[in-house]
Amino acid sequence: MNNELKTIDMEQTLFITDLDGTLMRNDKSISEESLSIINGLIKQGMTFTVATARSVSSLQHIVEPLDIQVPLVVRNGTALAAPGTLDIIEKALFTDDEIGRLRELLTELPVCGFTSIWNGNEMKKVFFDGEHSLGIQKYLEERPGEKGIILVGGVDEMFAGDVGYITMIDDKEKLDPIYERVKKLKGWETVLQKDSYADEYWLELCPENSTKAKAIVKLKEKLGKKKLVVFGDSVNDIPMFQIADAAYAVENALPELKKYATGIIASNEEDGVAHFLRDVIQV
Secondary structure, three states, rough: OOHHHHHHOHHHHEEEEOOOHHHHHOOOOHHHHHHHHHHHHHHHHOOOEOOOOOHHHHHHHHHOOOOOOEEEEEEHEEEEEOOOOOOOOEEEEOHHHHHHHHHHHHHHHHHHEEEEEEEOOOOEEEEEEOOHHHHHHHHHHHOOOOOOEEOOOOOHHHHOOEEEEEEEEHHHHHHHHHHHHHHHHEEEEEEEOOOOOOOEEEEEEEEOOOOHHHHHHHHHHOOOOEEEEEOOOOHHHHHHHHOOOOOEEOOOOOOHHHOOEEEEEHHHHHOOOHHHHHOOOOO
């Protein structure tokens, strides 16, 4: 544990945590103990929010019990959502030129992926109505009747609208060559990482300069905070670890992330984030 945190003025610090695998337990919930500790600290003046790859629709029921008072970083930094309402207050989009290039590069997308297209405040998830990878099949089976999931007949329809995110889910060996193909090119941010709860891998692309780290820097400046403390578990948290004053990986975090951590805290199953905050923040 880093004792330096005990001397940080809580009023000048922004605390940000990842959700899946970090604040959330393996059953995809935030424990009552974590909720109680964090909400208590917020009432005492802690500026706290989350940075997640989740969309607003999949996030709402999770963060509703949290008394977050500042914007949330969603969709891996491609958007900021207002506290409480989760209305989108900023968002990033692919340009027409980038969409044209991605359509040519991601020939496997109809089988193993989907696009996320802004529809007002929400993102609709657009899938090809045909054969899918096991990862996409599982994704759809776990969300029967979910609002915003749309099946279409062709690639043109998958890219029709304000595209802000592209997701592919499959085995690592199938996604690796696609990742190598797109990561070297400019115009977008690319992350390949293992699912926090399963064996599948996720390849995610979002507009250039839209990462958790870059969104957090903007938020920190808007809030006038001098210090940044972050928590995470996976490779998409590396950029925000690199820009933080202090960065803590939960015990269950990937080794790739732990290399960038100020310290290691208890696991997500042991309420590591909440217990750490309780122990180091002096009100």
